[in-house]
Amino acid sequence: MAQRGNGRSEWERRQAAARREAERATRERARQEKEAEKRRKEQHVEQQQKLADRRTADVERCVDRLDRVLTDxxxxxxLSFDDFIVTPRIPSFQPGPLARAEPAPDWAEYEPIPPGALGRLFGGAHRHRNALEEARQLHARELAAHAQREAQRTNALAQARAEHDRRVREANTQADAENARLRRQRSDFALGEPEAVEWFVKRVLGxxxxxxxxxxxxxxxxxxxxxxxxxxxxxxxxxxxxxxxxxxxxxxxxxxxxxxxxxxxxxxxxxxxxxxxxxxxxxxxxxxxxxxxxxxxxxxxxxxxxxxxxxxxxxxxxxxxxxxxxxxxxxxxxxxxxxxxxxxxxxxxxxxxxxxxxxxxxxxxxxxRFRFTDDMDVVSSLDSRRNLLTLTPTEFEHLIRQLFVAMGAEAWTTIPSKDGGVDAVATSKNMFFGGVCLIQAKRWSNVVGLEAVHALTGVMADHNATTGVLVTTSWFGRASEQFAQRNRITLINGPELKHLIKEHLAYDVVPGVTPPRRAHASDNTQTGRAGPRQ
Known part of the structure; x- marks a missing residue:
């Protein structure tokens, strides 16, 4: 029987030591798991914080870019017309295997080895002559086949180069055509042609x-x-x-x-x-x-x-x-x-x-979008549409009255001529002008000057009118438009009048006048004659 020490056997002491070791190992695992969980939580917190920071940075970058929309x-x-010059993109000619010639069959690889002295004694010379003839025939056939393949290769190479040259010419022709159109656009732009100016401005904005x-x-x-x-x-x-x-x-x-x-x-x-x-x-x-x-x-x-x-x-x-x-x-x-x-x-x-x-x-x-066109005068004399310039003053006033009634005017009263040139008073609750509106119609063939708009404001004040409308068969200068905008006056030029008559009266008319393409639009005359810009 094992010796007992302090009342316990050796086996019991070993069992106790094993239990203590197991308990220590359990505590160590628990400590490690706790530390691992702590690290996991710390990493999660760190990741979440980084995610919040990234989202915040994205918002700040977005706001910063919006703040720099102008200064950037x-x-x-x-941008200039030169930026639209077309340079054809032509790849280099790359024929690949077609550019590499196949080596011709080498006679050295076909020629049989001559027999030695002993071989000649036993008929080797005759066999060598036969083998030599067969080799020559084979070599000749291989040479012919090689020549045929080379002919096919060179033909394919020539076709590939011709196709490449065709594409080059096509690309150059297309580029030349685009650049020719661009030169025309540049020239038309310099002349103030609307289509060219609009084309270029659209490209700038795009x-x-x-x-x-x-x-x-x-x-x-x-x-x-x-x-x-x-x-x-x-x-x-x-x-x-x-x-x-x-x-x-x-x-x-x-x-x-x-x-x-x-x-x-x-x-x-x-x-x-x-x-x-x-x-x-x-x-x-x-x-x-x-x-x-x-x-x-x-x-x-x-x-x-x-x-x-x-x-x-x-x-x-x-x-x-x-x-x-x-x-x-x-x-x-x-x-x-x-x-x-x-x-x-x-x-x-x-x-x-x-x-x-x-x-x-x-x-x-x-x-x-209803602009004058260069051929408007010619067209008005060739087709059946009514030219507004051929109307009498009474006819023109009658047409304008019809138009405004069709647009929603509830009353129309003609003002005596001593009023300063205003033709009528209209009232409406649902037109683009509200309340009492004074209307002046000018059947002119030149620009309506700023003085005409000034005069309308004076009459509006005399009649306590809410708004005014100035209608013309011609056009207004920019100074007139700016003054009208500040003084509750609506300006209707020739193309707009044509559009409104078509929309509300179903009449197809022509204003009968074309503004100068490049001349300054004068705003300083009551008579409608062109003069210096205000």
């Missing part, structure tokens, strides 16, 4: 790089009589402004919470953004065009969205400005406050663009 383009080289969330839709019209470009640009949606300032990790809930951006800040940032987009557009057009072609830019910024009340798609104008080149070039755009800058330019800006509060633009872009 100020140092860039303006080349402008905005964030992906921005729509790339714009309409362009050029009015050579005023030397101005009319732009209708789609603004980005209000959702382009992040509604959060960043993200914060909440350890106690193990959650990443967004930090809301104050509503007031969101609205202010959206108003600043559309102001920056407007100034950027004006800057890009003015710097890419020449002063003798584009003297002013009329910018209308609109937003296509869903009407919350009806669910229908609506297009709302949020900003409209007419900028003269001379005024715009005085601005230091890198330092301006965009909203204050537009105010200085007398822009019409929605009081609450984020809330989709619309404004009436300076110029209705849809009517700008």
């Amino acid at each position: 383009v100020l140092q860039k080289r303006p 080349a402008s790089k905005y964030p992906d969330s921005f729509p790339q839709r714009a309409q362009v019209a050029y009015r050579p009589e005023n030397r101005d470009v009319v732009i209708e640009l789609e603004f980005p949606p209000t959702t382009v402004i992040p509604d959060v300032r960043g993200y914060r990790y909440i350890k106690s809930r193990d959650a990443i919470d967004p930090l809301p951006r104050p509503t007031g800040e969101v609205k202010k940032r959206y108003a600043q953004l559309i102001a920056r987009v407007t100034l950027r557009t004006l800057f890009e057009i003015f710097t890419a065009t020449q002063p003798d072609v584009v003297e002013a830019v009329v910018f209308n910024g609109r937003l296509t969205t869903t009407d919350r009340a009806t669910g229908k798609t609506v297009r709302l104008h949020l900003l409209s400005v007419e900028a003269e080149r001379t005024d715009f070039e005085e601005l230091v755009l890198s330092k301006v406050d965009p909203a204050a800058c537009l105010k200085r330019l007398n822009a019409l800006v929605s009081p609450n663009p984020y809330d989709l509060e619309a404004i009436e633009p300076f110029i209705d872009f849809d009517l700008k």
Whole structure:
């Protein structure tokens, strides 16, 4: 029997030691598991914090890019016609295996080895002559086959080169044609041809790089009589402004919470953004065009969205400005406050663009598409359409009365001639003019001068009229348009009058007059004769 020590056997002591070791191992595993769990939690917290930081950084980058929408383009080289020159992309001729000739069969590989002295004693010479003849025939056949393959290769090589040369000529011809069209566009642009100016301005706007969330839709019209470009640009949606300032990790809930951006800040940032987009557009057009072609830019910024009340798609104008080149070039755009800058330019800006509060633009872009054409005078004398210049004053006034009644005028009263030239008073609750409106119609063949618009405002004051309308068969200068915009006067030129008569009276007429393509549109005469620009 084993010896007992302190009342316990050796076996019992071993058992106790084993238990203690097992307990120690258990405690160690528990400690390691606890430390591993702690590290796992720490890593999870760190990962969640990094995720929150990354999301915050993404928001900050987005906001920073929106803040730099204007300043990012100020140092860039303006686009020019040279940027559209086509250089044909012609790959090098790579015939591949066709360029490598196949080695001709080597006679040394066919020639049989001559017999030695012993071989000749036992008939080797005869056998060698036979083998030599067979080798020559085989070599001849291989040479013929090689020549045939080489002929096929050289023929294929010639065809490949001819095809490559054809593609080169085709690419060069296409490039030459594109560049010839570009030269014509450049020449027409210098002459102020509307199609060429509109083409180039559209390319300038299309080349402008905005964030992906921005729509790339714009309409362009050029009015050579005023030397101005009319732009209708789609603004980005209000959702382009992040509604959060960043993200914060909440350890106690193990959650990443967004930090809301104050509503007031969101609205202010959206108003600043559309102001920056407007100034950027004006800057890009003015710097890419020449002063003798584009003297002013009329910018209308609109937003296509869903009407919350009806669910229908609506297009709302949020900003409209007419900028003269001379005024715009005085601005230091890198330092301006965009909203204050537009105010200085007398822009019409929605009081609450984020809330989709619309404004009436300076110029209705849809009517700008009805331009005069060079052949209008000729056409009016050749077809059956009525030429408005051939109407008597009474007939013309009668036509205008019919038009305004069809447009919603509820009353029409002719004013005596001593009133200063105003032809009628109309009232309406649902036309584009509300209340009492004075109407003046000018059957002119030259520009309607600024004095005519001035005179209308005086008569409006005398009659306490709400608005005024000046209708003409000809056109208005830019100074007249600007004055009218500030004084509740609607101007309707020849092409617009033609469009309105067609729409509301179903008469197809022609104004019968063409404005000068490149002459300055005068605004300083009551008689309608061209003179210096105001």
